[in-house]
Amino acid sequence: MTALLVTLGIVVAVVAAIRSTWSPCGVSMLSTVTPLAERSRGHRFGFTAAWFVLGATVGGASLGLVAAGLAEGVHRVGPSWPVTLGVAAVAASITAASDIGPFGLNLPTHGRQVDELWLGRYRRWVYASGFGWQIGAGVATYIMTAAVYLLVVLAALTGRPGVALALVTLFGLMRGLAVLGSWRITTPAALHDFHRRFDAGGPASRQLAIVVQLGVAVITGVVCGPVVGVTAVVGASVLLVLDLRPPSGAGHSPQAVATPRDSGVAG
Helix, strand or coil, rough: HHHHHHHHHHHHHHHHHHHHCCCCCHHHHHHCCCCHHHHCCCCCCHHHHHHHHHHHHHHHHHHHHHHHHHHHHHHHHHHHHHHHHHHHHHHHHHHHHHHHHHHHHCCCCCCCCCCHHEEEEEECHHHHHHHHHHHHCCCCCCCCCCHHHHHHCCCCHHCCCCHHHHHHHHHHHHHHHHHHHHCCCCCHHHHHHHHHHHHHHHHHHHHHHHHHHHHHHHHHHHHHHHHHHHHHHHHHHHHHHHHHHHCCCCCCCCCCCCCCCCCCCCC
């Protein structure tokens, strides 16, 4: 069963990192840490990106330490596998419901963004690794998807601190590697073209995160037992129906897709 939780944790870590790239900070990083922007500062993009990825990985490890502590607590309590899987199914259902936002019920999204003043105040390695750490930590800046919370829960439920640390560190690494997507942005025209295509992928990233979370709920529920499995399937179906309803009011999702900053300044 540990292998199942680890596998699901890896999938959630990757998908949560992908979806998080569409956060305000994630989008602005793809305008700020680019060959075009770094050249204007007299820097080489490769070195700046390396510092950013390193910072993001350490940021993920920072949150991973919290998950590792929780995993140690789970290990000491020693819950049965049905209980562990049941908790995972409930957690996945809650986080998926938060992303879908039925009746306005959402987990905290933490609207803090990175400080653009760092760009002119500190050396390259400081602002690059500092921005990376804040983004890689997952909860230090805007939380684009509740799958980040689910990742911590799954990591903790493994009951293995080392595994929990590795799973959440993976999230930070993936968040950091996203900056490499801007390596072809060498002109203002390329910047505009990149963000036009990037914005178009926002809704798909949201749907992917929701489907994966519902998938975790169904899989862990079915493995847990027939009662929990049926409940998870029914719950996932209801949430999907709610998500597929035509949007009303100001928006469909509680997490708005950020608008890229053409100036290349992080927000």
